[in-house]
Amino acid sequence: MPGNIWVVAEHWQGSPTDAAFEALALGRELADGLGVALEAVVLGSDTGGLAAALGAADRIVAVDHPALSDPIGDVAARTIAALAAERRPEVVLVPITNLGWDLIGLLPARIGCPMVNFVQDASVVDGRIEAASLVYGGKMSTRVAVPAGPAVLAVLPGTRPAEAGRITGPPPVDRVAMDVDPGLIEFCGYREPEAGDVDITRQDVLVAIGRGIGGQGNVELAEELAELLGGAVCGSRPVIDQGWLPMSRQVGKSGHQVKPKLYLALGVSGAPEHVEGMRDAELIIAVNSDPDAPIFRVAHYGVGADLLDVVPELIDRLEAAGKR
Amino acid sequence: MKILVLLKMVPDVVEELEVAPDGRALDTEFLRLIVNERDDHALEQALLLREDAGGEVVVAGLDAPEVDDVLFSALAKGADRAIKLTGFPEGSGAPAVAGMVAGTLPSIDGLLPVDLILTGCQALDDLDGMIGPLLAAALDLPYLGLVAAATVEDGGMLVSKEYSGGVLGDFRVELPAVLGIQAAAKPPRYVPIAKVRQAMSTGTIEGVAASPAGPAPSIEVIEMTKPESAGHAEMITGSPSEAAARIAAVLTDRGLL
Missing domain, CATH: 3.40.50.1220 (TPP-binding domain)
Known part of the structure; x- marks a missing residue:
């Protein structure tokens, strides 16, 4: 029996991003194709308000911890890897955005599992997940057999319309209490670009x-x-x-x-x-x-x-x- | 500070790419390789950091055709030492390569400890993983990618990462650390061919056989194909003048002129 499909529901300024909704839409198809549940993984320090937007998922797996308030991929990767070791998802879909960038690289390493990058489509074929990826700057397409779980799929923006994943909820929330190591990276703040040029x-x-x-x-x-x-x-x-x-x-x-x-x-x-x-x-x-x-x-x-x-x-x- | 820069060669996608006869990989016969552009930025950032903080820059390149030229060029730009890591089994994926590199670094004379490992934050062949974060995890070091600025401060580094819309995020990280460089503070420096030739005659590339490592996660490519390029665009043919006329006509039709 395959594990569940996870989508890392990244959020920015209190709302899931479009990329998160796109990945949820793709994840929904994979979960239905395999006959398993779709779970949205939400990390933060105050994620309670996010659940209502995540109706595409069957369940939310939420970890709230002060160390998760900042966008540090290192900490997020260790946290999700610890969850994955326990719960064995089939695949973890992570949107390819600057927000989730470090997580994409670190998560497979921390789980010790394979990853498929640049995924522009994925489907269930004979009970297994197949991914289609764009490589070499978009000049080649590949079809990849995704190994049995867990595996990380890094999903390109635009794979599905965000609207297809934007379903109001809220699904049941599984709040996980766990220790989170803040690690060796400290977030100091964001800087907006200098104004003055043509917009x-x-x-x-x-x-x-x-x-x-x-x-x-x-x-x-x-x-x-x-x-x-x-x-x-x-x-x-x-x-x-x-x-x-x-x-x-x-x-x-x-x-x-x-x-x-x-x-x-x-x-x-x-x-x-x-x-x-x-x-x-x-x-x-x-x-x-x-x-x-x-x-x-x-x-x-x-x-x-x-x-x-x-x-x-x-x-x-x-x-x-x-x-x- | 001592900085290790990890470089790899990637296909030059400006050239025409062909699929190998087995239908699962690039045809390497006519493939032109160039240094991964982001790795070139990582080298530049390392040289800039050395200008500010002093120290040593060591470049290590993964063995591939033309990598010697890139390593000599790094020496000509001012790198203190160049190492070529060899012996990766054909078809090794990113996790296997990162595991082997992590296992090999301690055996290289006089290399460790390093304060910083810099590499490109991405490469266009990163289908099964990215070397920087994989190496950081294998060495149990902190990692930040998409780095657009990095300065030394009180035994650590202040690092700016790119977010969308031109927003930067500022971080402080303890050393040693691995950084995935998106862009150096300045465009990578140009080095005249005469200086590269000089580095070829006076410099050395140390060859180091990578140590075997345990099994690493891998993926299976079922098929590689060339996407249909003109699948969407209506291609305008003819001379430049005819093409310009057609573009102008399209713009007029759409009320854009």
Whole structure:
């Protein structure tokens, strides 16, 4: 008999995150497929208010402890590993977010079990769980046979709609009293980003640049295009890492979630951590010299060419059309 | 302070990737490997920390084609010592590799104790686990990943982690510790090829055979496939000028011009 399906229901500022609801929706399917219970694991120092939102689960396993009030993956991993050793879940689904990042890496190590990372889908096949993962920055798909439990599945954002897991409850809550070692890491606080730059989440038009922009000298080409289109320039991780754009312009996992009317992606490969920040844009047009670039799987229109050839032509055309 | 930086090679995904004949892995025949980008940031952060606090930077690379170039380049950038860890059985997953590395470090002459182990917080082939946290757990050291800033303070480190929307979380961690670096405080430094050549003629890479370790958790890949790239996008073909015309037409249709 397989164990239950666990979902780590991460929460931010008092509410479960969208990623937690998405994972709950996927977990619900797996639990039903195996005929076992879906349990939401909730850690914190005051989790009582969270249960009402977690109706997708059959039961909540809650640990409240002062040492769990801060977002320290090390402490969370030890706590969940101790629970898992006792209760033997089949799989533990952990959303891939910055909030849960350390937990994803540490939990399998602390449990001593296998993990499957970058999971974009999972299903029950002949009584066993199979996971589909995106690897190599989204350029390859794999199907993985998930070993008998426990195993950790790290789930990419967008696997299921958050709405599918957002069911009001509350399910029964199993409050677990346990000792939690605060460990050697101390949380000092959050820092909000410095204000003052363009807020890319409020732009109707975004011209996004990625590694394909080639160098700082080409950024002004994107700026010129953005100006003609009445929008702003944003970028993916490599561009921010190189210092070609400030962090306030980053789209994706560590940056912003944007939903503009137009997202013009120039030289952006479309790695999953970028795509999660822009996949809901109304119109996505991608220009990339790599015809296999994953960005073409989310784009509505694609051009398989070097942006440095296409963008000047586009600028000329917009100028000729009297945009300036 | 003494810092160990762990580096690994990963496929360059800018190149075309092909599936191996067994249908379960990448075809390595024409595969171009580059250093994991985050590991390069980890090396940079280590060099910056040494500039501030003094000490020693040791780089250890997991054996793979082209890793020698990366290790010589690390020496040229200023690393004090370069080690190549060899002898990982083919197909070893992340948990097995981390277990072997953890078991091998104590046997390397003059290496331990180190104050800090830095590695990239992620790699695009981390299908079955991430080396940093696996190693931290094996060595029973604290771990923080997604690190975007790190400074030494009173025998510990002040570390900033990235959250979404540009929010940073600040932490203090006791040393020794393992940090998974997302981004160094500055972009990784450029090293001229002449300096790398010089490191190749005057520097040494110490080869160390990794010690066998006990069984480690593993997963079974049933199938690897290339996702259909253009599954969604309507691909616009033609010259750059024709493509630009078509984009402009789409924008006009949508009322965006």
